[in-house]
Amino acid sequence: MPALPSVNLTQPEKCHLLALARSTLVDAFNSEPSTNHPDTFHHRSADKAVIELKLGCFVTLTLDGELKGCMGCIEGERPLAKSIPDLATSSAFYDRRFSPLLESQLGRISIEISLLSPLSPLSVRSQAQLEEYLARDHYGLVLKEEGLKAVFLPQVWEQFSNPKSFIDALKVKGGWPEDYWSEKIEVELFKVIHFSDESAQKT
Structure with missing residues (x-):
């Protein structure tokens, strides 16, 4: 991973x-x-x-x-x-x-x-399976299907209390209905290192 x-x-x-x-x-x-x-x-x-x-x-x-x-x-x-x-x-x-x-x-x-980081494909058959996986660690997430694509950075997890709401919001961002899922959706995970000029000023 x-x-x-x-x-x-x-x-x-x-x-x-x-x-x-x-x-x-x-x-x-x-x-x-x-x-x-x-x-x-x-x-x-x-x-x-x-x-x-x-x-x-x-x-x-x-x-x-x-x-x-x-x-x-x-x-x-x-x-x-x-x-x-x-x-x-x-x-x-x-x-x-x-x-x-x-x-x-x-x-x-x-x-x-x-x-x-380089993207890591993840094979899942359902959103529930993806939710279970994301409950273990807060990865960045990419969803893709037939011309639709959406990305959330790991930092976006700060806005959500659980994997389901995180995934649902990403689907809406990408143009899918909130309650949609298909086995054709491609899932990719990634991590980041991130830094800001606010944090730089504090060091």
Whole structure:
């Protein structure tokens, strides 16, 4: 079953990735790119190795503690140096659940980055069987069926009291009826390491 991503980040490396995301948001409102833009960083060798990793990644924005945008890719097709700025931009301006980020809100935005483990397929015949499995550990979950697809990060478990409500909410997010289940639904599990600029400020 899923293990944590095979990368052990130092606190400076986490701060480096968070700075990458935040500088992208700042640059979106500036006519001239900042000196902290990913293309102009003077990378230390360790930092450079980190940003060249190809991992599934999500960037989550919160405004005054409330979700403001979340976009990601579940498989690492591009290095983090490319995916993190793109996902930060998408979370800020193209998450259709929310209005675009305003420049006046920048100082109140917190950024969280989640790096994903490889996806692990799980064969189940019923939702009850999946619920039983998820009761053992709070994995991230992907559901797929004939063009429909939905993803919940492990952190989303904080909003739910039991596996059934977690799965039902994910089905609704993906476009299935809440009470729907089919053996054709593909199930994939994953874990993450996640860190935010809020936690970075506390260390």
